[in-house]
Amino acid sequence: MDSLICYLPKKVNIYEFDWLFLTQPPKRYWEETENTDQRRPEEEQGTAVQNQNKSTVKERSLKRKNGENLEKKDPFPGEAPIPHKQLQKFQRGEKYKVPAGARRRLKEAIISSEAMSELAQKQAARYDLLLPEDAGFLEGDEDEDTNTISQDDIADAVDITSGSKYFNLHLSQFGPYRLDYGRTGRHLLVGGKKGHVACIDWQSKDLMCEMNVMETVNDVKWLHTEAMFAVAQKRWLYIYDSKGLELHCVKKFNDVLRMQFLPYHFLLATASATGFLQYLDVSVGKEIAAVCTKMGRLDVMSQNPHNAVIHLGHPNGTVSLWSPNQKEPLVKMLCHRGAVRSLTVDKTGTYMVTSGLDRKLKVYDIRAFKPLHSCFLPAGASCLSLSQGGLLSAATGDIVQVYQNVLGSSPVSKPYMAHRLRGQIWGLAYCPFEDVLGIGHGEGFTSMIVPGAGEPNFDALDTNPFRSSKQRQEWEVKALLEKVQPELIGLDPGQLSKVDQASFEQRHKEQVEALGFDPLAKDKFKPKTKKKGRSSAGAIEKRKRKVAHEDQRDEIRQTVQERTERDKEQKEKSNEKKKLGNKSTLDRFRK
């Protein structure tokens, strides 16, 4: 089937090609080759038997030589090629091959589903061409480091709308500030340590609500829409609506220091000073799980957006990974010599960046749980954040540094951008779908322009910054309907699509026991009855012997073949060695 798909267009092209160049009907394979000779009297008779394809190519070159006018033909025959890299982007897992000895129905199912997914992949890859926006960038002139360019210069250089994205909020009274951007990137929530909470539509600079909760605020987080947010206050966790009205005071969640919201699960994960990791289902208002981590105060927290696993950093230098379904950590890894100060995970769930009190910045591959590279930052990084575009920002003292190309094997070089602020940096977050980095610090809030940080093209069915209230309502209903159950959180989010081999084997074993025979076993060979005296007892025995121990024989055949190949290789190697051995060192001077 596959080969048919691949080769059919080519063949068709050959025929088209013929038809365009020759006035005679296209030559078919069943026709005699003399025909071609008649058409090409100037060619020698020796190459009478020739590949048809070759003959037509020659013909074309001949015609060109004679200076005849070429008839018009499609210069780009067939479908447009898709770059391999683009296709790779939409590849989901390995291609599934038909297992040897598969039955017809399985074979058909696999082939058809593979063909479908290939088509989907191709069409999605082709759609990339139609995406409206390109990512931002910042390039210095020669001998100019991009990290010396100030924010004011950038704001002056770009258009007014973009320039207005660099701004400072001077709030020195209730700082330092934590912050959070909504999922669509339009709404900003800031919470000062001393109780000041405000939410702002930051693009229009429209203040939605502002209040002082008259209590210490440890963290703030938007819930699934811009209508609700959670504030971790001194004792309890509170939930407010966008007008600042207190909706809930969740007393089951006390002393919360950090929060993460899992948007597809509608879970608010909180880490508390008492060492508890708790999950609140915000769609039904129930506590899903409470895990006692026994790791002391939890003030470093991040989520893996790829699989909704919560990463916690601990004072002993370990990072632990948690799901609500397990009382033990999924993984515990020692990352730093000192305490972990901050950590963040990239959106594909491949890389984790951590910083610790040992003033190191480390990048880990969290699929293999291996360190990729580490670098030493003189001041250490207190806050880390990764953007959708893969830029890493690190708060070192009162300076925010942005690094490029940290994710990958190449070590971290000098920063891409840097910006100095007044006061200790407390919160750092990239705005989704915008080239903006929000910084909460002791003197208020700063929005900084970081070209290339945001994903240029959003998917409106998932997150739409320009959605109307009607669209938001529709989206909310849909999102709630497809809320992923917390039981499905695990290290591999694609687990559900895989074959459950273990339980199949168990079931099969039980079935064999119940039936008294194996229904999937291969039938014993039963020789057919043949006519003309070929079905005598002896002949049947002979035929049976032919297929006896077939599988064993196959195995033996394979091992023998492997052995001969190995021997051959060894022989070749030894031959080469011998040749080298015969040469003397002086041979190289010989001419």
Next chain:
Amino acid sequence: MKVKVLCRNPDDYVRETTRDIQRVPRNYDPTLHPFEVPREYTRALNATKLERVFAKPFVASLDGHRDGISCITKHAKSLSTVISGACDGEVKLWNLPRQECLRTVQAHEGFVRGICSRFCGTSFFTVGDDKTIKQWNLEAPGYGVREEPINTILGKAVFTGIDHHQRESTFVTCGQTVDIWDEQRSSPIRSFSWGVDSFSCVRYNPVETELLASCASDRSIVLYDTRESAPLRKVIMQLRSNTLCWNPMEAYYFTCANEDYNLYTYDIRHLDVPVTVHMDHVSAVLDVDYSPTGREFVSASFDKTIRIFPKDKGHSREVYHTKRMQHVICVRWSADNKYVLSGSDEMNIRLWKANASEKLGLLSTREKAAAHYNKKLIEKFQHHPQVRRIARHRHLPGDILKQKREQREMKEARRRREQNVRKHSKPGSVPLLTEKEKHVAAVVE
């Protein structure tokens, strides 16, 4: 310094006027759509649940007969017309969309045993217990004119079934023999019999139009070619088959409804083993009819249920029952593949949806797309235990459930016994027989 910062013009993303539709720019990048599989699974689970929620298969009940329905037939040309015959000899024509009786004919004395409509859709034939074959006009007679058959043939014995040829003016009846009649003559042009027995059903093959199959009371199914003088071959089963139906798309398959609670699909090229054994009924199966697509068939049973089977699956995908429906005698699948008609003992014809959760009436494109998507999702995740549990669950009346359990126990006991016998006898002397092999007694050429 060269710099570019993302800046979206709202005009490109927001609709121009409120009468416009919303703009929905897409980006299919997989990193923007995390949790693909769990989300899809959730959707599939929801779709499965909704399918069960909306599964309301019963459409209407057509009442008016004064005795049990003995046979139903579809009109050859019109989707909306159905003809039914009852045990008191009455034949009624029904209009399905209006759910009303168009015409009533007292056709026979005693049972109406079979009805078939002519391929042109102008007339229909009935046979009855009074040993007559009658041809009736499908057009109602004028006001004040008596209902008279166009043609009446007096036979020698009781006829039990009738079927008309697809294209020619011949028809076949069964009774003591299988007779082929020309519409113009009053005696059969050919008679087939194979031993002394009576036949309960005869059907023309809709594709290979000269091929016939009949169910005989001596537990056999006999195949005939009308161009030959003798029957082709017969297969003898363990118990009697009541009716059979040809697959309208695959000419060599037919399915028979058997007394042993099962249905069997046969390939006429290999009659020695049925292709599939369809089990689920808990009492004798009385009638079977294929869907016009040939992918599924519906069966009626003495256990007061009708079931829908995929043609190549051993178990039913759907079971319909109501409190008031008694033994179902006859069942037909409508020609538009949307409805199923069942006629039962308690004098009612019931109209069911072939797809229990399907929405009737015109669908908008988005509704259609959503339905397709949901169907595909359910198909994709059909083997997940949660999805399968919900999709498979059907409510059954208590007595059927009890019978089902009982029969399962009996079967298990029989299997265990056989296993024990095998264990204590010479190896190979008690062969392993598959379910398919158990039910065929012999094939006679």
